[in-house]
Amino acid sequence: MKSIYYISIDASTFSACLPYVSKPEGCNMRRMSNLITLFTAITAFFFGCFITKILTIVDKCPAHKSGVAKLEPHPNLFLMVLIMSAPRNVEQRNAMRETWLKLGQPLQQPYFPEENIYLPAYGARGHLQMETVTSQANRLRLYMDWAAKLPYMDAPKTKRTIQVKHFFAIGMQHISSVVRAELAREQSQHNDLLLLPRLHDAYTNLTEKLLQSIDALTHHYEFSYLIKVDDDSYVKLDNLLNVLISYDRKLLRKSSEYRHEQLPQLYWGYFNGRATIKSKGQWSEPNYYLSKHFITYALGGGYVISRKLCEFVANNSQHLSTYVSEDVSMGTWLAPLRHVYRWHDPRFDTTYVPRACRSHHLVLHKRNEVRMRDLYMGKLCSPEQSSARSLPAEYYYDWSKPVDKCCDSLVV
Numbered sequence: 001m002k003s004i005y006y007i008s009i010d011a012s013t014f015s016a017c018l019p020y021v022s023k024p025e026g027c028n029m030r031r032m033s034n035l036i037t038l039f040t041a042i043t044a045f046f047f048g049c050f051i052t053k054i055l056t057i058v059d060k061c062p063a064h065k066s067g068v069a070k071l072e073p074h075p076n077l078f079l080m081v082l083i084m085s086a087p088r089n090v091e092q093r094n095a096m097r098e099t100w101l102k103l104g105q106p107l108q109q110p111y112f113p114e115e116n117i118y119l120p121a122y123g124a125r126g127h128l129q130m131e132t133v134t135s136q137a138n139r140l141r142l143y144m145d146w147a148a149k150l151p152y153m154d155a156p157k158t159k160r161t162i163q164v165k166h167f168f169a170i171g172m173q174h175i176s177s178v179v180r181a182e183l184a185r186e187q188s189q190h191n192d193l194l195l196l197p198r199l200h201d202a203y204t205n206l207t208e209k210l211l212q213s214i215d216a217l218t219h220h221y222e223f224s225y226l227i228k229v230d231d232d233s234y235v236k237l238d239n240l241l242n243v244l245i246s247y248d249r250k251l252l253r254k255s256s257e258y259r260h261e262q263l264p265q266l267y268w269g270y271f272n273g274r275a276t277i278k279s280k281g282q283w284s285e286p287n288y289y290l291s292k293h294f295i296t297y298a299l300g301g302g303y304v305i306s307r308k309l310c311e312f313v314a315n316n317s318q319h320l321s322t323y324v325s326e327d328v329s330m331g332t333w334l335a336p337l338r339h340v341y342r343w344h345d346p347r348f349d350t351t352y353v354p355r356a357c358r359s360h361h362l363v364l365h366k367r368n369e370v371r372m373r374d375l376y377m378g379k380l381c382s383p384e385q386s387s388a389r390s391l392p393a394e395y396y397y398d399w400s401k402p403v404d405k406c407c408d409s410l411v412v
C-alpha cells in the first residue's frame with residue numbers, strides 16, 4: 001500500500017500552531033482540495049505569526065518603560081534639557097520658553113578657559129580624587145573674575161551653534177479632557193512636550209516620572225549631557241553651556257591620561273550629604289533604611305548628568321528603588337558607581353529656598369514667572385529676597401570629612 005500521508009487542517013491547528021496528521025483517503029479530488037486548504041492554512045498561519053511578531057516588536061521596542069512611542073528626530077545633541085512640569089503649569093512653561101530657553105543659541109561668548117576646570121584623576125585604589133575645598137574656592141573666584149570681565153571681552157568672531165533641545169515632561173493618565181485638549185494645542189504650537197502616557201502626574205510619582213523621562217529621552221536621542229530642572233528653575237543657559245563645553249573638551253583632550261580606566265561620568269550640582277530623612281509631611285520617606293541620612297545627592301532644583309549615567313538609569317530602571325524624592329533617588333542609584341564624578345558647585349542655587357542672590361549663580365531654583373522675566377532682563381534680586389531673613393548658607397563640599405561635616409565650609 002502506497003502510504004501517502006498528508007496533513008489536514010482544522011481550527012485547532014491555528015491555536016495550537018501544530019498541524020496534525022490524519023489518515024489518507026481514496027479520492028484524489030478530495031486530496032487536491034485538501035492540499036489547497038493546507039497551503040492556504042500554512043501561509044495564513046505563518047503570516048499570522050509574522051504579524052504578531054511585528055506587532056510585538058513595535059509594541060516593545062520604541063516604547064520601553066515610558067510608553068513614549070515616537071519623538072521627532074534630532075541628531076547630535078550636546079545638552080538635553082528635561083523640565084519636570086505639572087500639566088496645568090502652562091504659564092511657567094511659557095515664561096521659560098520666552099526667557100532662559102533662548103539663551104546661548106547661538107553661543108556668542110568667548111571660550112571659558114579650560115585651565116579653570118577641574119578634572120578628577122583616579123587614585124591608587126581606583127577612586128576618583130575629589131576636589132579640595134581650597135581648590136573649589138579658587139575656581140569659584142576664577143569664574144567670578146572671568147564673568148565680571150565678560151561684558152568687556154571682545155565678542156568671538158564665530159558664534160558657536162550648540163545643539164540643545166528641551167522637553168517638558170508631563171504625565172497623561174487621569175487628566176481631564178479639557179486639560180488634554182489644551183496640552184494638544186500647546187504641543188502643536190511648540191512641539192516640546194514629553195507626554196508620558198503611562199504616568200499619573202502626581203508629586204508622589206515624581207521619581208517614576210524621572211525614570212520614564214530619562215528612559216524615553218535616552219532611547220530616542222543621542223545627547224552628551226542631560227540637565228534636569230523643575231518648572232520653577234531658571235538656568236543661565238549660556239554661561240552653563242560654556243562651562244560644560246570647556247569641561248567636555250578638556251575631558252576629551254585628556255582622555256588618554258585615563259588609560260584603561262573609564263572616563264569620569266559627570267554628576268554636577270549642589271550636593272548634600274546630611275539631609276535628614278523626614279518622617280512627617282509631604283516629603284516623608286518611610287522606606288529609606290539604608291542610612292541615617294540620605295546618601296549624598298545633588299539637590300533637585302537642577303543637576304546635570306552625562307549620557308552614560310542616563311543609560312545606566314534607563315537600562316536598570318526595572319531594578320531601581322524609587323524613593324519619594326527624585327533627587328534623593330538619583331543620588332542613591334548612582335552611589336555605588338566608581339566612575340561618577342560628583343562636581344559640587346555653589347553656582348547651583350538649588351536649595352529649598354533661594355539663597356542670597358549672587359551673580360555667580362547658574363541655576364536658580366524657586367523662581368516664578370515674574371522672577372524669571374526679571375532675571376532675563378538682568379535683574380538679579382527680587383524685592384522679597386533683598387529683605388533677607390535667614391537664608392540658607394552657601395557652602396563648598398568637604399569630601400575628606402564624614403558626611404555630617406560635609407557642608408560647613410561656607411562661601412564668603
Ligand SMILES: *[C@@H]1O[C@H](CO)[C@@H](O)[C@H](O)[C@H]1NC(C)=O
Pocket residue numbers: 173198199200201202204205208
Ligand atoms: C502614580 O500615583 C497614583 C496615585 O497617587 C498611583 O495610583 C499610580 O500607580 C502611580 N504610578 C504611576 C506610574 O502612575
Ligand SMILES: *[C@@H]1O[C@H](CO)[C@@H](O)[C@H](O)[C@H]1NC(C)=O
Pocket residue numbers: 308309311312315
Ligand atoms: C544600555 O543598554 C544599551 C542597549 O543594550 C547598551 O548599548 C549600552 O551600552 C548600555 N549602557 C549602559 C551604561 O549600561
